[in-house]
Amino acid sequence: MNQANTDDAGVRGSNGCMTRREAVRAGALVGAGLAVAGGTAVLARRAKAPPDPSGPGTIRSLPVLNNVPPRADEDVLLRMQRELVKAMAKPVEQRRWIMVIDTRKCVGCHACTIACVAENHLPPGVVYRPVVTEEFGEFPNVQLRFTPRPCMQCDSPPCVPVCPVNATWKRADGIVAIDYDKCIGCRYCIAACPYGARTSDFGERYTDGAAEGCPDGDDSPLFGANAPWADRPSNEYGKAWRRDGHQSPTGNARKCHFCLHRLEAGQLPQCATTCIGRATYFGDANDPDSLVTELVTKHNVQTLLPHKGTKPRVFYIV
Numbered sequence: 070m071n072q073a074n075t076d077d078a079g080v081r082g083s084n085g086c087m088t089r090r091e092a093v094r095a096g097a098l099v100g101a102g103l104a105v106a107g108g109t110a111v112l113a114r115r116a117k118a119p120p121d122p123s124g125p126g127t128i129r130s131l132p133v134l135n136n137v138p139p140r141a142d143e144d145v146l147l148r149m150q151r152e153l154v155k156a157m158a159k160p161v162e163q164r165r166w167i168m169v170i171d172t173r174k175c176v177g178c179h180a181c182t183i184a185c186v187a188e189n190h191l192p193p194g195v196v197y198r199p200v201v202t203e204e205f206g207e208f209p210n211v212q213l214r215f216t217p218r219p220c221m222q223c224d225s226p227p228c229v230p231v232c233p234v235n236a237t238w239k240r241a242d243g244i245v246a247i248d249y250d251k252c253i254g255c256r257y258c259i260a261a262c263p264y265g266a267r268t269s270d271f272g273e274r275y276t277d278g279a280a281e282g283c284p285d286g287d288d289s290p291l292f293g294a295n296a297p298w299a300d301r302p303s304n305e306y307g308k309a310w311r312r313d314g315h316q317s318p319t320g321n322a323r324k325c326h327f328c329l330h331r332l333e334a335g336q337l338p339q340c341a342t343t344c345i346g347r348a349t350y351f352g353d354a355n356d357p358d359s360l361v362t363e364l365v366t367k368h369n370v371q372t373l374l375p376h377k378g379t380k381p382r383v384f385y386i387v
Contacts, residue, residue, distance in 0.1 A: 121240050127161040131335035145347055146337065148360055154335055156353035162241040165354040166327055168341075169364045170217055171386040174348035177202060177215035184343035188328065190303040192312065193273045197266075197325035198340050217349065219340065220245060220266040220325035221373065221381035228258035228267065237322075243382055244327050249310065249317035258322050263377050272312065272319040274299055304330045327351070354382075 131154050185198045201216045226245050236251035259267045302309035307330045328338035341349040352361035370384040
């Protein structure tokens with residue numbers, strides 16, 4: 070056997086093959102390159118995002134209900150709409166959004182859940198506002214209690230410090246937001262949330278596997294064609310998000326954000342607008358005259374899991 074072909078001293082064999090030492094060196098170089106690239110990516114992701122806009126530049130003068138005079142007996146939705154416009158006329162750091170849910174009025178229709186799915190074009194498995202059904206009492210005096218459970222927008226959110234890339238943070242107006250472009254889908258925040266308010270987008274579609282009307286046999290497709298509405302982008306965080314392949318928000322953690330894109334347009338969150346029992350209230354807690362402030366001070370309100378110390382900004386009237 071040719072000594073050059075089996076030499077472990079670091080010279081290339083006569084047949085042009087790489088020796089074991091050269092292979093080890095090459096592997097080390099490749100590994101080092103990948104480590105440097107990975108470290109660079111991690112450092113780039115860990116870099117803190119620029120601070121949220123604040124000050125006079127965040128004031129919004131919204132032409133909403135300008136031609137509709139207020140009335141003493143008007144629907145609470147109109148009152149909340151006016152108070153929303155009033156709040157948006159202040160800098161973002163002077164607003165403090167909260168939600169109040171009257172469980173005595175909730176009938177468990179799930180209209181808020183479906184409206185949220187439609188508004189944010191949520192895929193299968195991603196739900197921002199589930200409604201938990203609880204049965205209590207003893208036969209024959211049995212009752213049902215329905216508890217809508219959006220993101221609690223905690224003042225001490227446990228999901229924020231566990232994010233390794235600073236993709237989730239608490240805004241000046243109290244809303245906990247997610248940067249889909251920075252999120253790496255590690256799901257640490259999902260595990261940290263005691264309310265189960267976060268879900269992961271696995272890239273599924275409602276039309277996956279649908280092949281109705283297609284021929285049988287070898288020509289039958291595995292998956293049906295996507296419906297036109299399935300490819301419409303969502304407008305979360307004021308940006309058009311198309312779920313193409315593995316691009317964001319596919320693979321990301323997702324959750325309720327109080328319909329930030331609607332607030333910027335002077336509209337209430339879709340769940341509040343859709344609630345048929347008028348059980349969901351939304352507004353600025355920094356406004357002493359707002360409906361939500363009135364409800365929190367007037368009624369016996371509770372928060373979920375107060376012993377967790379998360380200080381939720383969603384209150385329940387029980």
